[in-house]
Amino acid sequence: MRRAVLLGLAMFTLAAPQILTATCHAADSINPQADFKAFRKYFTERFTNVPLNDFVNGPYSMDAGLRKQWLEIDAFPPYQFALDKGKEMFNTPFKNGKTYGDCFPNKGIGVRQDYPYFDTKSGEVITLDVALNQCREANGEKPFDYSKDDMAALTAYMAYTSRGKRFDIKIPDDPRALAAYEKGEEYFYTRRGQLNFSCASCHVQNPGGHLRTEVLAPALGIVAAMPIYRSEWGGMGTISRRFTSCNSQVRATPLKPEDELYRDVEYYLSYMSNGLPISGPGARP
Amino acid sequence: MASTIRMRAIANGETTEVQALVQHPMDSGFVKDSKGNLIPPHYIEVLEFQHAGKTVFTAFWGPAVAKDPYVKFSFKGAQKGDDLIISWVDNKGQSDSVVGKIQ
Amino acid sequence: MNNNSMSKQTNLRRARRGQTRRTIVQGALAGGLAGLGLAGAAPFSRARAAADASKWPKDAFSQKKQADAIRVLYGKTPEPSDKVSLEAPEIAENGAVVPISVSTTLPDVTSITIVVSENPFPLAANYPIPAGTSAMVANRLKMAKTSKVIALVESGGKIFSASKEVKVTVGGCGG
Numbered sequence: 001m002r003r004a005v006l007l008g009l010a011m012f013t014l015a016a017p018q019i020l021t022a023t024c025h026a027a028d029s030i031n032p033q034a035d036f037k038a039f040r041k042y043f044t045e046r047f048t049n050v051p052l053n054d055f056v057n058g059p060y061s062m063d064a065g066l067r068k069q070w071l072e073i074d075a076f077p078p079y080q081f082a083l084d085k086g087k088e089m090f091n092t093p094f095k096n097g098k099t100y101g102d103c104f105p106n107k108g109i110g111v112r113q114d115y116p117y118f119d120t121k122s123g124e125v126i127t128l129d130v131a132l133n134q135c136r137e138a139n140g141e142k143p144f145d146y147s148k149d150d151m152a153a154l155t156a157y158m159a160y161t162s163r164g165k166r167f168d169i170k171i172p173d174d175p176r177a178l179a180a181y182e183k184g185e186e187y188f189y190t191r192r193g194q195l196n197f198s199c200a201s202c203h204v205q206n207p208g209g210h211l212r213t214e215v216l217a218p219a220l221g222i223v224a225a226m227p228i229y230r231s232e233w234g235g236m237g238t239i240s241r242r243f244t245s246c247n248s249q250v251r252a253t254p255l256k257p258e259d260e261l262y263r264d265v266e267y268y269l270s271y272m273s274n275g276l277p278i279s280g281p282g283a284r285p
Numbered sequence: 286m287a288s289t290i291r292m293r294a295i296a297n298g299e300t301t302e303v304q305a306l307v308q309h310p311m312d313s314g315f316v317k318d319s320k321g322n323l324i325p326p327h328y329i330e331v332l333e334f335q336h337a338g339k340t341v342f343t344a345f346w347g348p349a350v351a352k353d354p355y356v357k358f359s360f361k362g363a364q365k366g367d368d369l370i371i372s373w374v375d376n377k378g379q380s381d382s383v384v385g386k387i388q
Numbered sequence: 389m390n391n392n393s394m395s396k397q398t399n400l401r402r403a404r405r406g407q408t409r410r411t412i413v414q415g416a417l418a419g420g421l422a423g424l425g426l427a428g429a430a431p432f433s434r435a436r437a438a439a440d441a442s443k444w445p446k447d448a449f450s451q452k453k454q455a456d457a458i459r460v461l462y463g464k465t466p467e468p469s470d471k472v473s474l475e476a477p478e479i480a481e482n483g484a485v486v487p488i489s490v491s492t493t494l495p496d497v498t499s500i501t502i503v504v505s506e507n508p509f510p511l512a513a514n515y516p517i518p519a520g521t522s523a524m525v526a527n528r529l530k531m532a533k534t535s536k537v538i539a540l541v542e543s544g545g546k547i548f549s550a551s552k553e554v555k556v557t558v559g560g561c562g563g
Contacts, residue, residue: 069477072487073528078353080291081308088287213482213557231482234352285481300522313530315508333439341521343439347449349504349512349530351485357526358515372439380438 030182032171032271039272043220047208056224056279058217062208066215070283079156079229079281082149082236086157089150094139100154103135112155112162112278116267117170118177125180125263128155129238146257147244152227152236152281159226159280167224167278169271181271184264188219193252199265202246211249214285221273223266225282232285239266292385294369301363301387303334303342306355307373313348328376329354335370336363336387363387449511454503457511458540461501462547466540469494469548474539476554480531483556489526490550494543497523501542506535531556 044052050061060067090108093099101107105114115128126134132154133143144150171177191198200219202211207218226239237245240257243265247254255262289308294301307329314326332344332354341360363369365387372382448461458466472492480486490500500523501514512529523541531537531554538551 065477065479066481069481069487072489072526073355073485076291076293076304076306076355076357078306078355078485080306081353084287084291231351231485234484285485311530313508315532330444331439331441340518342518343443343516344527345444345449345514345516347509347511347513349507349509351528351530355526355528357489358521358524360521362520374439374441378441382438 030178032178032181035185036272036274039220042204043207043218047218050218053277055218055221056273056276058222058225058282058284059215061218061221063215066285073283077229077281077283078231079227079236079283082153082156082227082229083160083281085149086153086155086160089154090157094136094141096139098139100132100135103131103138108158109161110165112159112280113165113167114169116263116270118172118174118180118267120172120174120177123174123176124260125184125267127239127258127263127266128158129240130258130263132158146240147238149236152238152241155227155238156236156281159278162278163280164277166275167270167273169267169274171271180264181268183261184266184268187261187265188268193247193250195250195252197250199246219269219272221276221279223269224273224276225279225284227280228282228284230284236281288383289381290371290373290383290385292369292371292383294363294385294387296363296365296367296387299361300359301336301361302357302359303369304355304357305332305334305371306353307332307381308353309373309375311346311348311350311352311354315348326376329373330376332356332373333371334358335372336360336367341369445511445514448514449509451511452509454505454510454538457503457509458501458538458547461511461514462540462542464547466538466547466549469541469550472539472541472548472550474537474550474552476537476552478553479555479557483531483533485528486531486554486556487526487528488537489524490539490541491522491524492541492543492548494523494541494548496544497541499540499542500525501540502527502529503538503540504529504531504535505538507532 043055054061060070090100101109104111112128115131116125119126129146129151132151133146136143144154171181188199191201202216203219203222207216209216223239226242227236228242229236240262243262244254244257291306292303293305294303309329310327311329312324312327314323316324318324326348328348328350329346332346333340334342342358344356346354367387369385369387370382371385372380374380445461448457451457451460471494473490475489477486488502490502497517499514499516502512503510504512507530513527515525517523534553534555536551537554538549541548
């Protein structure tokens with residue numbers, strides 16, 4: 001019900017962002033499962049021609065012309081070099097002899113779909129990117145910049161080994177986990193920036209629509225293809241790079257990469273994508 | 286140093302289909318860097334494929350070929366397991382080459 | 389076919405290049421030897437061969453007008469042909485990477501060329517096609533703006549063409 005209200009606002013309201021925030025803080029209980037159902041229903045009913053598993057292909061699920069170019073480009077994708085580099089990095093031991101694999105379940109192969117997770121010890125959402133830097137630091141290495149190529153390469157490789165595995169994001173029975181989820185959701189639906197857009201204005205209200213030359217990706221499955229090679233960037237970008245550039249587009253001040261709120265947003269979006277396959281790394285316009 | 290060249294060559298009957306991707310900036314000379322200075326042109330001029338001592342394909346490229354350039358072609362006369370030699374040279378005289386196996 | 393572009397300049401370039409190239413190739417070779425331990429795992433090893441820059445049709449690539457580029461490259465006027473097939477998107481997803489392919493059913497093809505009329509240097513790519521190689525090529529090009537793309541096929545000494553307009557809207561939000 002709350003979800004329905006939020007979606008309704010995202011779709012029809014262009015006014016007063018405060019209403020939306022106020023709605024989020026309403027006393028009714030947080031119910032991620034109900035949110036999930038309403039969210040799924042909204043996208044599948046709006047885009048009856050898009051197979052469920054195809055939502056993970058972002059703009060290409062929405063536009064046949066783009067899709068054709070993508071299929072041609074993906075036959076030999078431009079992220080190939082990042083992927084190869086990521087694999088090499090992943091398999092190269094740290095100075096202490098340990099490897100990235102030692103920090104992850106199943107040696108880090110095919111685990112992307114389980115991130116982000118809520119860490120009941122620290123009480124925070126841990127994304128794959130953060131887990132990688134924690135792994136580096138635990139092994140005496142300097143953390144990587146969350147927006148740059150090294151992180152993109154590593155996450156590209158880890159996503160690649162997880163292709164086709166389905167998002168399996170859990171919200172543990174811990175009020176802090178629910179709170180993180182809710183904060184992420186709220187951030188996603190809150191309008192901001194000079195243009196006064198929320199993430200949802202573009203990715204819920206207008207998927208398939210054009211923003212200048214770009215075709216907007218649907219929020220369902222929106223993080224499944226990360227990291228991405230964007231022709232626009234002429235290179236790779238991590239989730240952090242994508243989030244910060246989306247904020248900048250509406251002339252909002254981006255948060256710090258992997259800021260707690262961004263992690264909460266990723267948590268929310270990934271939970272909404274439960275059951276959809278990992279498709280990263282992706283190639284994008 | 287990892288090779289700048291990725292190649293996929295698949296023999297299917299008498300024809301072998303080759304796809305290659307080269308890691309190269311292919312700077313056109315018309316783009317400015319973050320400080321507003323023009324990035325000088327830097328692009329591959331020639332990409333060559335050799336099989337059994339014969340040049341089976343040549344690409345002559347200008348600055349309009351996309352970054353990390355890609356090409357696909359096919360030729361006859363090769364077999365699974367044969368070597369394919371790929372090499373490129375750019376406008377600054379830099380070059381790279383690899384030997385790949387036809388699958 | 390590129391003989392007319394083999395100017396004195398190209399020869400100078402060749403001499404200069406030859407020098408640089410040798411040095412780099414030697415470097416690559418040394419790297420290859422050092423890396424031999426990995427050869428089993430890696431699908432590739434470094435090759436000795438180097439592409440030959442001397443044949444690059446510099447003059448044609450330097451032309452700023454489409455007609456001049458074609459004239460300098462081929463010395464002939466192309467005639468449109470429905471036997472030349474040019475595949476290009478109607479609207480480019482991004483002008484930075486536009487997938488374009490050319491194929492033809494014409495016989496005795498000796499080269500395929502792609503020209504982007506509105507680019508600062510219209511000649512984008514030129515592919516000599518030796519005997520035994522199919523008259524087909526796919527590549528990815530940059531397009532500065534909306535433009536006609538022309539595919540040229542040299543067949544039996546004549547030049548045939550097909551063209552298509554590709555819309556390019558300026559790149560989005562710049563990331």
